[in-house]
Amino acid sequence: SPTLPVIPEVCAELWASAARVLDANWVGDHTVPSRTLYPHQWSWDTAFTAIGLAYVNQPRAWRDLRSLFAAQWPDGRVPHIAFDPDTPEEAYFPGPRFWNVPAYAGRPARSSTGLVQPPLHALAAWEVYRHAAAHGADAVQQARIELDRLYPRLVAQQEYLGDRRDAGGGGLASIVHPWESGLDDSPAWDEALAAVPADPGLLDRHPRRDLALSDAAHRPTDTDHARYVGLVLDYQAGEYSDTGLAERHAFVVECPGFNAVLATAELALAQIAGVLGRPSEARRHRERARDVTAAIGRRLWNPETRTFHARDVRTGRLSPAHCVSGLLPLMLPDLEPDQVDGILAELRSERFGLPAPSHDRTAREFDTHRYSRGPVWINVNWLLRRGLLVHGRRDEAEELRRRLVRLVHRNGHFEYFHPEEGGGLGTSAFSWTAALCLDLLA
Numbered sequence: 001s002p003t004l005p006v007i008p009e010v011c012a013e014l015w016a017s018a019a020r021v022l023d024a025n026w027v028g029d030h031t032v033p034s035r036t037l038y039p040h041q042w043s044w045d046t047a048f049t050a051i052g053l054a055y056v057n058q059p060r061a062w063r064d065l066r067s068l069f070a071a072q073w074p075d076g077r078v079p080h081i082a083f084d085p086d087t088p089e090e091a092y093f094p095g096p097r098f099w100n101v102p103a104y105a106g107r108p109a110r111s112s113t114g115l116v117q118p119p120l121h122a123l124a125a126w127e128v129y130r131h132a133a134a135h136g137a138d139a140v141q142q143a144r145i146e147l148d149r150l151y152p153r154l155v156a157q158q159e160y161l162g163d164r165r166d167a168g169g170g171g172l173a174s175i176v177h178p179w180e181s182g183l184d185d186s187p188a189w190d191e192a193l194a195a196v197p198a199d200p201g202l203l204d205r206h207p208r209r210d211l212a213l214s215d216a217a218h219r220p221t222d223t224d225h226a227r228y229v230g231l232v233l234d235y236q237a238g239e240y241s242d243t244g245l246a247e248r249h250a251f252v253v254e255c256p257g258f259n260a261v262l263a264t265a266e267l268a269l270a271q272i273a274g275v276l277g278r279p280s281e282a283r284r285h286r287e288r289a290r291d292v293t294a295a296i297g298r299r300l301w302n303p304e305t306r307t308f309h310a311r312d313v314r315t316g317r318l319s320p321a322h323c324v325s326g327l328l329p330l331m332l333p334d335l336e337p338d339q340v341d342g343i344l345a346e347l348r349s350e351r352f353g354l355p356a357p358s359h360d361r362t363a364r365e366f367d368t369h370r371y372s373r374g375p376v377w378i379n380v381n382w383l384l385r386r387g388l389l390v391h392g393r394r395d396e397a398e399e400l401r402r403r404l405v406r407l408v409h410r411n412g413h414f415e416y417f418h419p420e421e422g423g424g425l426g427t428s429a430f431s432w433t434a435a436l437c438l439d440l441l442a
């Protein structure tokens with residue numbers, strides 16, 4: 001479609017509605033992704049939300065990040081959900097009782113899951129800091145204090161992922177559950193998941209709560225859900241230890257999107273270390289970013305498809321699926337030029353286009369309604385837009401920005417969108433859609 005300008009009234013309306021969604025989802029010391037479907041604090045949602053709050057409420061942006069890190073484990077992992085003690089167990093499955101995180105010395109202040117999500121928080125902290133000046137001298141002072149406090153926690157998070165989670169031994173972090181990718185039912189996991197038993201009895205014992213709140217055709221299938229529950233129970237049986245994962249855990253995968261965020265976090269930490277007057281640490285973060293980038297290039301690139309794919313660490317196989325996570329290494333400035341060209345060709349091909357759907361439009365399993373198997377997500381497109389900007393593709397970045405703004409303005413702050421018709425899917429009044437709209441409009 002031709003490039004259309006975004007008219008000022010559209011911007012003003014969308015800005016106001018986005019700010020209202022964030023206000024409505026603030027619950028005192030953190031933001032929930034959605035009051036109905038996701039009534040606790042999620043890890044990477046908090047990062048996206050802080051990026052938007054940076055424009056409208058700096059103290060809340062920092063508070064959100066601080067609240068999440070109050071759930072950080074002594075081993076450095078930042079859990080994928082920090083539970084809200086006032087929300088009843090039945091409001092979300094799987095809730096805190098199901099996770100049954102063991103008590104240990106130095107136990108964090110908040111109860112949580114034992115999984116992680118893409119570590120986008122260093123980038124979020126850097127973005128909040130960068131916008132502090134627009135809010136005055138006090139905001140700048142507060143931002144420095146917050147960065148100083150968060151920095152060692154962010155470093156511990158990276159060390160956990162780079163060390164305990166390098167199950168494949170090749171310099172990348174593995175995910176041990178599809179929920180850790182943030183793209184739960186992406187076809188990127190189909191092959192690896194086929195080896196994971198799907199026990200329907202688990203769903204009888206642990207009924208799904210999401211289906212009471214959202215259309216079943218928009219959510220992961222029961223088969224996938226049974227596997228998700230079984231994988232948690234297995235990881236839990238080992239007390240969420242990461243020792244010997246590749247030998248004993250049924251799902252161990254290197255995701256290009258997750259690792260692109262891991263490297264991006266090192267670059268953000270380099271900036272933060274610079275502000276905090278720690279030049280040698282800044283250098284170390286830049287080196288780490290280059291190492292992770294090189295490992296992504298070595299381990300996840302398929303020279304035949306000319307894009308990135310998830311690697312099953314247990315079998316060594318790359319997934320055949322073309323998923324949007326394979327495009328996310330575009331965020332990395334040190335990616336090989338040939339690999340940048342490959343991603344751009346894939347993005348411009350009939351498989352994707354702008355905004356990018358979560359999965360290859362030409363694939364048999366492409367599903368216009370179901371979660372990460374086809375719909376358009378604002379957060380993933382926001383990351384892709386960063387990638388376009390990193391590699392100087394200003395016109396395409398601007399085109400993507402306009403299309404995302406129009407999509408949300410026409411349809412509302414939905415969780416995800418129909419990739420052909422643009423209608424809103426999943427839950428409405430969704431925090432990261434609103435937050436990232438603020439950034440796209442600013």
Ligand code: 2M8
Binds near residue numbers: 033042043044181
């Ligand atoms: C979705 O994942 C949760 C499990 O973590 C769920 O389906 O219940 C994903 O979209 C994930 O990326 C997101 O962080 C979470 C909360 O918005 O919802």
